[in-house]
Amino acid sequence: MRKIFLTLSIFSLIISCSDDFVDIKDEGQTGVGDFFKTQEDAIEATSAIYSFLRSWENTGFPAQFVFGVTGDDVEKGSNPSDASFINAYDQFTYTVSDDGVRGYWIGQWQAVNRANQVITNVPNIEMDATLKTRLVAEAKMLRAYFYFNLVRIYGGVPIYDGLPADGNYLKSRNSADEVYAFIVKDLTEASDVLPQTYPLADLGRVTKGGALGLLSKVYLYMKEYQKAYDTSNQVIALGYSLDPDFNHLFRPAGEFGSESVFEVNCDCSAAYGGSQYAEVQGVRNQFGWGFFTPTQALEDAFEAGDIRKELTILREGETTLEGDLIKKNDPQAGNTWNQKVYVPTSLNNSTCGSYGSIQNFKILRFADILLINAEAANELGNTAVAISNINKVRTRAQLADTTASTQSALRLAIWQERRVELAMEMDRFPDLVRTGQAETYLGPLGFKTGKNELFPIPLDAMNASAGLFTQNPGY
Incomplete structure (x- = not known):
């Protein structure tokens, strides 16, 4: 399968000052100028959006920094000396320069760019008309998901409805209300086109129900x-x-x-590999790294008799229903882990190089x-x-x-x-x-009302915005 080289615009410089986040065209890759010619190109470009869903940025450390550890049900995990910088997210002491703040921002914008490549370029390809319409609808739903992530973490962000015709990515932040309206438009349009089911070969593609489901959650927010x-x-x-x-x-x-x-299909494949979603959270040095573990507050939140408690929290010394004896190999690590990402040893496929790489990521x-x-x-x-x-x-x-x-x-x-x-x-x-409960539950951890509802815009993005960005309050 050909790799897709989607040229990143100047906006990449807004979100990153490092070449690590700029796609470099290698021998054997297809430049964007030579791409988007055939139906196969359209399918591959859309698949590139899906590949981001299972990525490190969307399921690994960056996502867990902003959506996981900041809640009162998850703490850093591993052992006290391992990656202690994560405590900044648990204690709300992160700054505009933190890698997690920056990494999540960069990842979501790269994903938006992939979606916009499809939305802008696929309509111009001579191909099956029904498939063309569906692929654009898939890209719109996925773009809505990325924008939903961005607006919940950073507040208002610039709206790019496709690739800018003039190539100018330097623009001010839209308001949160405008971003939400844009998300609603994308999801509404996608739900009108997407099918509810697919053949088995296309398992994991977004559906009408997925678009409507995400839309209902957006409306709740x-x-x-x-x-x-x-x-x-x-x-x-x-x-x-x-x-x-x-x-x-x-x-x-x-x-x-x-x-x-x-749900994100993380089945191990030659084209996209697997996912590190389970490995990062797996039992320390038995299955994985042992990060992002349940808190005592979560333990205490379950009612007596709630079967979800023991099916959510995996414990040192227990034998799972599938027959695995849980035994960490780090005496300094904690004794509980996220059971929702546990993959039984008998089913683990290490072809993609890590424990639990087949574990799907359930978004809704x-x-x-x-x-x-x-x-x-x-x-x-x-x-x-x-x-x-x-x-x-x-x-x-x-x-x-x-x-x-x-x-x-x-x-x-x-x-x-x-x-x-x-x-x-x-x-x-x-x-x-x-x-409106954040102060009550997270205040003792360091959450400050009027500041920590949002993360800061990364420092390098602020510096590169030519004064067009206004920083979030308190940073």
Whole structure:
């Protein structure tokens, strides 16, 4: 398969002062000027967007720095002396110069660029018209996902609807409201085109349900509760269902199951390799590096009898349901890890060079859709629907129905259910920010209201913006 060389514009200089982040054209690669000629080119360029979803920047350290450790359900992990710089994210002491702040920014913009290459260039290719329309829709949904990540972490950012015709990437930040409107437009247009299912050979491509599901979550962040409710109802009507077995859901056999709404295919392949998502979090020196481990606060958050607790937290000395004895090989490491990324030894495929490289990355599950629907319904005063949906999630966890019955009590119950259902899936920090609970839960860790809701724009991006960027408050 040919490598795709997509020339990065001057905007790459805004997001990076290092050649490490600029694509260099090597012998055997295809330059962008010679690319985007055939249907195969269109397919390969779209696949390049998908390859980013499993990347280090989107599933490894940079993503965990900003979405993981900043929540109160995840801490650094490993051993105290290993990568102690990560504590800056747990304690909210990171600065404009931190590599994580910069690395996540760079990665998401590179992904936006890949999507825009498809959105701009594929329409000009003579090829199957239906496929062309679908590939552009896929790129729009994926671009919306990257912008959703950017706006939640950095606030308003520049909007690039395709590659700028004049080649000028130097522009001011758009407002967060404008970015959200752009995301809604992309997802709405994508959902009108994308199919709900694909042949097995295309497993993992984004779907109508994925676009609508992400749109319902975006509306929830916008506090557009009627739209979040209506859109999540559209997703529910598509036929998704909860996996009855919470453990099965997170093992390889449960991938792309009935609960999968938006899931990254990390199957080991010659073209794209696997993913380090599981390796980074695997049991220290038994399976992986042992980072990003559950906190005591998460342990304490589960109700008595909630089966999710022991299926979320993997413990030193336990024997898993699949027969692995958990035994770390670092006496200074902690004793608990994220069980949701555990790949049984019998199923591990090391062809791609690391433990758990086949473990898919679940971006959006049907349980999340039910809780989005419940939250939106409750804010609209429809407590009966809210109670029904939260109880569906609780029933799988082998818990009794919620006792909450008023709007205010249900609001807290739904937020709590999100905490334990989606634990360690990089939802906790943005949930705390959007619901106004961050100071309560994260204040003792160093979170400051009015500052830490957002990360800073990286220093080199500020310096390269020719004065067009305004820094986020407090930095």
